[in-house]
Amino acid sequence: MVTTSSAPGPVPLLGDPYRADCPTRRILDRIGDRWTVLVVGVLAEGDARFSQLARRVEGVSQKMLTQTLRGLERDGLVRRTVHPEVPVRVEYALTEAGRTLCEPLRALQEWAITHLEDVSASQRAHDEVA
Amino acid sequence: MVTTSSAPGPVPLLGDPYRADCPTRRILDRIGDRWTVLVVGVLAEGDARFSQLARRVEGVSQKMLTQTLRGLERDGLVRRTVHPEVPVRVEYALTEAGRTLCEPLRALQEWAITHLEDVSASQRAHDEVA
DNA sequence: CAGTATCCTCCTTGATACTG
């Protein structure tokens, strides 16, 4: 027996063992940072230029926006297009893969909108006791 | 006009402006860390004791597991039950809210499994050029 | 405009030791 994943039964969150290289950890490493999901979210509304993204994603620094976009480009989720005009214009757009990512992301967002109230209430109740 | 969110049209990732307190950032702050999603994933397979979780989530330290579980408990996503037996036994279980979170999480996981190959390929292609 | 290059500071995480 090489792995211990032989148990069938109810495995709701997909049954691979939580190894360091499991798929869950790998997306988490990619999109679990402070800005990636936000940038994808803005691009889901339409292509945007660097400065537009910077304005839209409140609080992001130039450095982190660049870094985030480079990561997304490397992952094949975002396409970067340079228009060699006088003041150079750079447009960012989701690729097809990037668009598919929006669906699960949106599901998470809807969960947040639906349940965040309850979560906050739970926090308050919990902190009150303490 | 208080906000600038008046534009209708295609707003795929839900159209709230990306303020520092938008729902997306708030869940990200809660589940975007290294361990929370993993712990929820294990608990989605069934209730578990502290030591079971520690074994199942490879690489987690006692400290981080405790911290993660405390956070989930405070958020009302996990219920902690102490059985005052001889060596004390503590069981963790997802609450109803915790179970609802599994659905979007699982969607994300499926995306990962489906697309991670492509992402890796894109990375290799991208790095080759450089 | 759209970055790059540095420097610097927290903050998260990990390692270790101890306890009810």
Added chain:
DNA sequence: CAGTATCAAGGAGGATACTG
């Protein structure tokens, strides 16, 4: 068994200055 307490390290992220 299931934690808590403390210390230390590393890296993510921010501020600032400079550039094609």
